[in-house]
Amino acid sequence: MALVAERMAGIGSDIRGKNFWAALDLEKQGQKVLKLNTGNPAAFGFKMPESVREALIANLDRSVGYSDVRGMIDARQAIFDYHKAKGIEDFDIDDIFIGNGVSEIASMIATALFDKGEEVLVPSPCYSLWTNEIILSDAKPVYYKCDESNHWNPDVEHIKSLITPKTKAILLINPNNPTGVLYSNDVLLEIAEIARQNNMMILSDEIYDRLVFDGKEHTTMAKLAPDLTILTMNGLSKSHVLCGFRCGWMVISGPEAARKEINEALLKVASIRLGANSIMQTIIPAALADTEYPNSMIQPGGRLYEQRKATCEELDKIPGVSYVKNDGAMYIFPKIDKGAEQIANDKQFAYDLLMDKHVLIVPGSGFKWDAPDHFRIVMLPEAEILRDAVRKMGDFITKNIK
Amino acid sequence: MELIANRVETIGTGTRGKNYWAALDLERQGKEVLKLNSGNPAAFGFKMPESVERAVTQNLHRALGYSDLRGFAEAREAIYEYHVGRGVKNFNIEDIFIGNGVSEVASMIATALFNKGDEFLVPSPCYSLWTNEAALNDATSVYYKCDESNHWNPDVEHIKSLVTKNTKAILLINPNNPTGVLYSKEVLEEIAKLARENNLIIIADEIYDRLVFDGKRHIPMASITEDVLVITANGLSKSHCLCGFRCGWLVISGPAQMRERVNEAILKVASIRLGANSIMQIAIPAALSDSQYTNQMIEKGGRLYEQRAVTCEELNKIDGISYVKNDAAMYVFPKIHKEIADDKKFTYDLLMEKQVLVVPGSGFMWETCDHFRIVMLPEVEALRKAVREMGDFISKL
Ligand SMILES: Cc1ncc(COP(=O)(O)O)c(C=O)c1O
Ligand SMILES: Cc1ncc(COP(=O)(O)O)c(C=O)c1O
Numbered sequence: 001m002a003l004v005a006e007r008m009a010g011i012g013s014d015i016r017g018k019n020f021w022a023a024l025d026l027e028k029q030g031q032k033v034l035k036l037n038t039g040n041p042a043a044f045g046f047k048m049p050e051s052v053r054e055a056l057i058a059n060l061d062r063s064v065g066y067s068d069v070r071g072m073i074d075a076r077q078a079i080f081d082y083h084k085a086k087g088i089e090d091f092d093i094d095d096i097f098i099g100n101g102v103s104e105i106a107s108m109i110a111t112a113l114f115d116k117g118e119e120v121l122v123p124s125p126c127y128s129l130w131t132n133e134i135i136l137s138d139a140k141p142v143y144y145k146c147d148e149s150n151h152w153n154p155d156v157e158h159i160k161s162l163i164t165p166k167t168k169a170i171l172l173i174n175p176n177n178p179t180g181v182l183y184s185n186d187v188l189l190e191i192a193e194i195a196r197q198n199n200m201m202i203l204s205d206e207i208y209d210r211l212v213f214d215g216k217e218h219t220t221m222a223k224l225a226p227d228l229t230i231l232t233m234n235g236l237s238k239s240h241v242l243c244g245f246r247c248g249w250m251v252i253s254g255p256e257a258a259r260k261e262i263n264e265a266l267l268k269v270a271s272i273r274l275g276a277n278s279i280m281q282t283i284i285p286a287a288l289a290d291t292e293y294p295n296s297m298i299q300p301g302g303r304l305y306e307q308r309k310a311t312c313e314e315l316d317k318i319p320g321v322s323y324v325k326n327d328g329a330m331y332i333f334p335k336i337d338k339g340a341e342q343i344a345n346d347k348q349f350a351y352d353l354l355m356d357k358h359v360l361i362v363p364g365s366g367f368k369w370d371a372p373d374h375f376r377i378v379m380l381p382e383a384e385i386l387r388d389a390v391r392k393m394g395d396f397i398t399k400n401i402k
Numbered sequence: 403m404e405l406i407a408n409r410v411e412t413i414g415t416g417t418r419g420k421n422y423w424a425a426l427d428l429e430r431q432g433k434e435v436l437k438l439n440s441g442n443p444a445a446f447g448f449k450m451p452e453s454v455e456r457a458v459t460q461n462l463h464r465a466l467g468y469s470d471l472r473g474f475a476e477a478r479e480a481i482y483e484y485h486v487g488r489g490v491k492n493f494n495i496e497d498i499f500i501g502n503g504v505s506e507v508a509s510m511i512a513t514a515l516f517n518k519g520d521e522f523l524v525p526s527p528c529y530s531l532w533t534n535e536a537a538l539n540d541a542t543s544v545y546y547k548c549d550e551s552n553h554w555n556p557d558v559e560h561i562k563s564l565v566t567k568n569t570k571a572i573l574l575i576n577p578n579n580p581t582g583v584l585y586s587k588e589v590l591e592e593i594a595k596l597a598r599e600n601n602l603i604i605i606a607d608e609i610y611d612r613l614v615f616d617g618k619r620h621i622p623m624a625s626i627t628e629d630v631l632v633i634t635a636n637g638l639s640k641s642h643c644l645c646g647f648r649c650g651w652l653v654i655s656g657p658a659q660m661r662e663r664v665n666e667a668i669l670k671v672a673s674i675r676l677g678a679n680s681i682m683q684i685a686i687p688a689a690l691s692d693s694q695y696t697n698q699m700i701e702k703g704g705r706l707y708e709q710r711a712v713t714c715e716e717l718n719k720i721d722g723i724s725y726v727k728n729d730a731a732m733y734v735f736p737k738i739h740k741e742i743a744d745d746k747k748f749t750y751d752l753l754m755e756k757q758v759l760v761v762p763g764s765g766f767m768w769e770t771c772d773h774f775r776i777v778m779l780p781e782v783e784a785l786r787k788a789v790r791e792m793g794d795f796i797s798k799l
Binding site (some may be wrong): 069 | 405502648
């Protein structure tokens with residue numbers, strides 16, 4: 001008998017893959033490595049919102065017990081109000097489930113909904129959490145292209161061509177990781193129409209919705225398609241830099257019958273683990289009320305804003321590299337335009353960059369992007385450090401790719 | 403296409419089944435319900451250890467980011483010391499994974515280990531977490547009997563009769579939930595031998611190991627075998643009343659080669675979810691060095707000790723009930739010597755008539771309708787009253 005499960009063969013995360021461990025090894029040898037592999041703001045000096053600290057300490061005694069299986073009622077009330085205000089209509093407070101991060105939420109969704117033989121449409125490039133969870137539930141991720149020449153919007157024609165009788169759901173990540181873009185309402189409406197005609201559920205991971213620059217506005221998918229079954233995911237890891245709290249949730253909206261059935265299945269899955277951690281639940285109302293905190297990061301003068309600016313300025317100076325400027329989040333996904341055919345293996349490219357410049361990035365393949373010509377920059381270090389890192393990338397690229 | 407995955411049907415709801423939701427409905431109608439379905443000390447006024455409160459408030463800034471995939475190094479250091487102190491050998495600090503409760507740890511283990519067709523030996527009665535996780539990962543749970551007439555020890559002969567070429571692992575819950583007993587050294591040794599002979603992985607859920615009464619000693623499974631792969635699960639939910647923190651961990655011990663392969667698989671699973679919550683991890687070193695907190699609950703005069711005493715005293719007065727006195731934890735699993743057709747109906751009726759919620763044997767995959775579990779967490783007088791109500795209800799059957 002095999003010692004470990006066969007399903008493990010399909011699992012991988014290049015965000016914490018071989019190059020990540022190589023970077024840790026370098027650090028153990030005393031080298032300084034700039035790790036731009038994960039969107040973990042705390043690692044770059046972002047501080048906890050005061051509102052959150054106060055709420056946590058004031059409520060610590062409420063954190064001791066298992067919470068309600070779906071989540072604490074006042075936390076769900078705050079989440080309910082938030083999504084109502086964003087324009088989601090058909091759901092109620094029991095259609096909200098709080099989990100240990102969107103990560104756990106994704107696992108609960110895949111466990112409750114997907115079976116062997118079913119197909120789920122996921123973007124390429126795609127944040128690896130979702131493909132891993134789909135594979136663990138024996139379903140098959142089918143990749144639709146996002147079109148760099150169309151501001152990385154999903155390629156609607158490609159989506160249409162991939163639909164089969166087994167297609168159960170489509171995943172949207174908006175604002176996106178790794179591209180950082182915001183999708184256009186036209187594209188969202190077209191995807192809604194496809195889902196409507198093909199009886200597909202929509203999973204919409206909107207964890208970056210509060211981190212949008214330049215006065216642009218994020219439209220929640222469920223507002224555009226109230227008649228469809230939509231699972232909207234969100235959380236506090238990014239907007240309130242609380243990755244370590246493991247705070248995420250989902251909202252089920254749409255027609256009542258499907259909503260109820262999904263709710264019951266998710267409740268069963270959620271009860272196995274009794275409840276999400278209570279500590280982070282006690283701070284959800286305070287965090288969602290504190291819009292000032294995320295806003296201060298994304299305005300001119302704010303860290304995320306200025307770090308993006310510095311990154312783009314330096315990227316502009318690298319010949320042979322192009323990029324779509326991100327609208328949100330903390331990521332940008334540049335393209336090596338010239339000479340990319342010289343890169344046989346983008347993991348090796350990232351490894352060589354790490355060894356040469358001590359900068360760790362995740363290449364396109366880590367997001368299921370199938371050409372070796374992209375990589376993601378996590379724009380979390382202070383502007384000057386980022387400037388230096390991007391220059392090093394440019395240096396490496398011009399030196400190695402002719 | 404079905405809306406819901408087929409596997410959902412296999413999930414047993416254990417301590418949060420239909421009767422639990424019926425109890426919440428009663429509460430919504432304004433009734434007072436004594437909910438003895440779950441081992442959640444905070445619901446009964448148990449307070450967090452001051453050591454933990456201090457550690458959390460002072461180190462909060464460290465809880466902001468994703469942790470190391472396996473868990474914070476100093477939390478794992480404390481866990482390492484703890485298990486070495488308990489006699490576990492053949493593991494190192496990287497063989498420890500911290501998770502959001504033993505619940506998440508169980509999910510990671512099952513995901514990393516089980517293939518379709520694998521058989522998993524689990525106790526009957528059994529805490530439902532493990533069988534659910536096995537089922538979600540396509541393994542088949544095969545139930546071995548625990549023998550009430552032998553202090554609820556696993557029935558080793560029965561276990562032997564169940565081993566097939568598909569048997570991959572055996573689960574021990576020691577101290578046990580729902581029976582609350584401690585297994586004997588002889589039985590543990592026999593199970594170790596059986597695992598060795600049949601090349602089985604042992605999964606030892608020892609979350610109650612610090613809550614043992616009467617000066618008895620818990621023997622960690624991993625301390626009596628060095629050549630068998632043992633995955634030990636433990637956590638702070640019970641010993642430090644921190645259920646809401648979701649703090650659990652696993653320790654892989656045994657032969658290096660197997661350990662490494664299992665470690666690698668679990669690491670892959672763990673990396674999907676980035677890390678366990680960081681807040682509880684900053685509490686681990688403080689909690690594990692605060693044995694005082696745990697001990698004052700189980701000593702004479704301590705809440706868990708006295709609540710057990712009262713429960714037993716009242717159970718002794720009920721005709722038609724017998725029980726094995728628990729050695730540990732907060733549970734007792736009495737037997738009803740009366741005809742009961744459906745034990746879920748029995749507990750539903752008890753809930754409706756007496757507003758006391760308990761989980762029947764079937765919630766623990768016990769196959770005859772003649773047991774139920776009492777969670778001995780309320781203060782003595784509340785427990786006394788509750789057990790009397792149960793007695794009253796049972797005597798009228
Ligand atoms: C698109 C997306 N979804 C989910 C997550 C996971 O977030 P959480 O910390 O809530 O598990 C991330 C984290 O990077 C992400 O980028
Ligand atoms: C035997 C056993 N294992 C695991 C658990 C789950 O504990 P945690 O809170 O660490 O998920 C419990 C909780 O009651 C239990 O009784």
